[in-house]
Amino acid sequence: MECRFIKCHGSGNDFPLVDGRALTLSEADWTQLARALADRAGPVGGDGLLVLTGRDGDAAFGMRMFNSDGSEAETCLNGLRCVARAGFEALGIDRATARLKTSRATVAAAAPLAEGVYTVEETAGPATLDLARWPLTGAGERLVDAPLAMLPTDRRFTAVAMPNPHLVAFVDRVDEDELVRVGQVCEGAPDWLPNRANVSFVEVRDDATLFVRTFERGVGLTDSCGSAMAASTYAACLTRRIAFDRDVTVLNRGGLVRARATAAAMVTLHGNATWEWEGVVDVDLSEARAGNLRILHRHDDEVAAWARVAAAAR
Structure with missing residues (x-):
């Protein structure tokens, strides 16, 4: 299959992000897609795969997050900011309730942490000690x-x-x-x-x-x-x-x-929810392998803006 994605990161936690609203993949296929795209030895790489999903009740959109080993996590708050940005841009909104695997979170576009840094506010919980x-x-x-x-x-x-x-x-x-x-x-x-x-x-x-x-x-x-x-x-x-x-x-x-x-x-x-670059890649789901990467657009200004923040933090 051919798969288009955005390579993005939240606070250095990096992912390929796929718009999954029109995709019809089995659960096994999603696992294989995550393993293929997030493979650090492959052409894309990441800490996992983010998926923008569609409306669900009061949630304007949802997120699925698969770890690099193909397992699905309940949430990923660095990833949620990136999915929220994609959802905002797709729907022309700037705040929403987002559906996660086992919970919901509120997200909104926020004042930049620094010049050139797209910033999202997210509220999650309640945390539990049980x-x-x-x-x-x-x-x-x-x-x-x-x-x-x-x-x-x-x-x-x-x-x-x-x-x-x-x-x-x-x-x-x-x-x-x-x-x-x-x-x-x-x-x-x-x-x-x-x-x-x-x-x-x-x-x-x-x-x-x-x-x-x-x-x-x-x-x-x-x-x-x-x-x-x-x-x-x-x-x-x-x-x-x-x-x-x-x-x-x-x-x-x-x-x-x-x-x-x-x-x-x-x-x-x-x-932050920083876009690094956008691309398309061919994926063999049976082998969980990606190849023939084509980079469509680079977001060099955003990458540089976050690099300044990260350098100052260190």
Whole structure:
């Protein structure tokens, strides 16, 4: 099949984005398409595949997000901003309710984070601490700033669903080797965590700045994970490391977002939705392989604008 897409990113979390409103693919085909397009060894590459879907009740459009291994995630807040931009441009609107796999979120075009940076405000939640919904067994009904005996570390974790599952540990300094070891245990889908989980190590830089590094379920280490930044912000407020209802800068390897969490467990992010380039590629779904890439348009000004933001964040 021939597939047209936009290569985009939210805070360095990069994806091919497909308008799926007129596509009729089986679930197996979507899995294969994600594996083909997101393959880092292929012509496109990404942390996963984003799909713009059609109206559903009060939702003007929806999003599906497939990880690079073909599994489908409940949400992806960095990706949602990109899908929201595509939905806004397709429908001629600037705010909407968006349908996610298991929840809804509100999205709106927002004032730019910096000159030349297309910015979207998104509000998701409520976050939940109920471990039975993951499920995560053997740790009680909830886990807040406490060790998890099944992991190869004595770090203290807070378990938050956003609505995808996150384990958040606050550290003085991120140790990536340790993060990978913990992440790989969760990625193995042990009996106590059958649906796996995202794992984040978080540095509290000051009372309004976090740095988040994430091992993402189905992907591995990522430059950025939007739902992890939201979960980390809420966990930081819950454990009184920062205050609820305060604007926070959340730094990551790909740049930053602005975040605010409420005591009602809602989290709002302001972040970029940057178009990098647009292209078309031939995909062999049976082999999950893409080839014969043709680049149709490059968005060099947007890429440069975000590069300045990311450099300043570092």
